[in-house]
Amino acid sequence: MTRRPVLLLSVMAFGYAFLYLPIALMVVLSFNESRLVSVWTGFSLRWYAELFENEALVRAAWLSLRIAVVSATAATVLGTIAGFALSRFGRFGGRWLFVGMIAAPLVMPEVITGISLLLLFVSMEQALGWPAGRGFTTIAIAHTTFCTAYVAVVVQARLAGFDRSLEEAAQDLGAPPAKVFLVITLPLIAPAIVAGWLLAFTLSLDDVVVASFVSGPGATTLPVHVFAGVRRGLSPQVNALATLVVATVTLGILAAALVSRNARRG
C-alpha cells in the first residue's frame, strides 16, 4: 500500500488539466490584441473596452441579471418549502408524484423543458389571455420551475444532516409549528438556503436553451445573445466577458472560504 499510485495521479492531473485548459485559454486570449486564436500579437485591453461599449450586450446582461434575481428568489422560497416538506412531513398523499417532480427536472433535457413550457404559455395565452406574449415573465417562470428542484435537493440534504432534537424541544415547549420553523429550522438551514439561491442564480444566468424557447422578440438574455453571436463567429469580447465572470466567481469563492474559516476560528 506504500507504492505511489502513479497511474491514479496522472489520470487526476489529466482530468484537472482537461477541466481548466479551456478556461485558461479564454483568459489568455481575452488579453490578446489579435482577433485570431492562434496568433499572439501583444497584450491589450481593447476587448474589455469594446465589451462595455457594446450596448446590446450590456442590455442583455442587465435583463439576465434581473431575471436571475427574481427566479432565484422565487425558486428559493418554493424549493425551501419543498425540501422541508420532503424531509419533515413524513408521508402525505401524492408524495410519490411530488418526489418525481423534484427529481425529474434535474436530468430533463433542456429541449424538452423548453418546448413544453413554450407550448404551455401559448395555450394559456389562447385560453386565458395571459401571459400576453413572451419575455421577462415567461423566462422567469421557466427558470423558477427548474431551479426549484435544485434548491429543494440542497435544502433536503441539509435537513437530513442535522438532528431534530432542537425542533422537538421547541415543540414540546409549546411553540406552534410555524414558529418552530422560523426560529429553529430556518437559521439551521440558512447556509443551504444561501447555497441554493446562488445555485439557482447561476443556473438562471447560464441558461441558453430554455430561454431560447420561451423568450420573445425584445427579450434577449445574455446567453441567448452570446449564442447568436457565437454561431456567427464571435469577437474576442466574449473571452473578456468570460474572464470577468471567472474572476468574480473566484473572488467570491475565496471570500466565502475566508469568511467561513474566520467564523470557525472565532
Place this chain on the structure above:
Amino acid sequence: MSAPAPAPSAPRASSAGRRLALAIPYVWLLLFFLLPFLIVLKISLSEGTLGAPPYLPLLGRDADGAWRLTLSFAGWSHLLDDDLYRDALIGSLRIAAVSTVLCLLLGYPMAYGIARARGTRRTILLMLVVLPFWTSFLIRVYAWTGILRTNGVLNALLLWLGLIDRPLAILNTDVAVYIGIVYSYLPFMILPLYAALERLDDTLLEAAADLGCRPWQAFLRVTLPLSLPGVIAGSMLVFIPAVGEFVIPELLGGPDTLMIGKVLWTEFAANNDWPLAAALAAALLVVLVLPILLFQHVRRREEGA
C-alpha cells in the same frame, strides 16, 4: 432505549398549515412541470397550419355549431416514416452512451483520488471540480472551438511536438462532440461518485487485504460494488441530459452529427412545424422514461440510507 418513543418523528402531514405550505410548490410544479407534458402530447396530435400559433385546436365547433374533435397523426406518422428522425434518435443515444462511458472512465479515478485525499487537500480538489460549473457553460464550450479547430491550440501543439505533420480535423466531427459532452458533464459524474466513495469504510478494505485479497481484487469485490449507486446516479446525470443536448452538437459538431435535440430545434424554429417538434419531444421523453425512473430509484435509495 427501553421506553417506546411517544412522539412519532415523522407525523402525518395533517394540519391545515402544512397542507397549505405544501400546496404552494406542489401546485407550481403541477402547473409548470407536469401540465406542459400533457400539452406537448395534445399539440403533437394537432393539425399543423400556417398561422400563429402554427397548429389548429383539437376541439372546435363546426360551421353548424356542433363540437368536433380533430385528431391529426401527421406529426407522429412523419416521425415514423422519415428515417432522419429514427437515425437522429439512435445517433443521440449512441453519442450520449459513449460520452457517459468516457466520463465514467475519467471521473471514477478522479473521484477515487479525491475521496482518498485528506483535509484541506480534499476540499480544494473538490472545489476545483465544482468551480468550472459556476462559470458560463456556453462560453466554456465555445472555448473548445479555439482549441480544436485546424489552426487551433491543440493542432499547433501536436505539430510543434512533431507528433503529426498536418493538422487534424477534429472540430465539427463527432469526436469534438464527445470531448464537449465529457468536458461539460464531468462534474456531474464526479460528485455522486465522490459521495459514494467517501462513505466507504476503510476497514472493509483492510479486512479484504487481511483475508488475502490483492488490491485490485479488493477494488473489484469491495470498492466497486459499494460505489455502484454512485456509478448509476452519475451515469444517469450525464446520459439523460446528453441525449437531448443541443448547444454542444451545434457548436462543436459537424453537418453529419445527427442529434435529436438539434433536429427538434430545427423543426421548431426553422421549419415552424410545432406538431412534429412536439411529437419529437414526446418520443424523446418516452425513450428516456426508463433511465429517468432508474435515476429516481437510485436517489430514493440514497435518501433512505
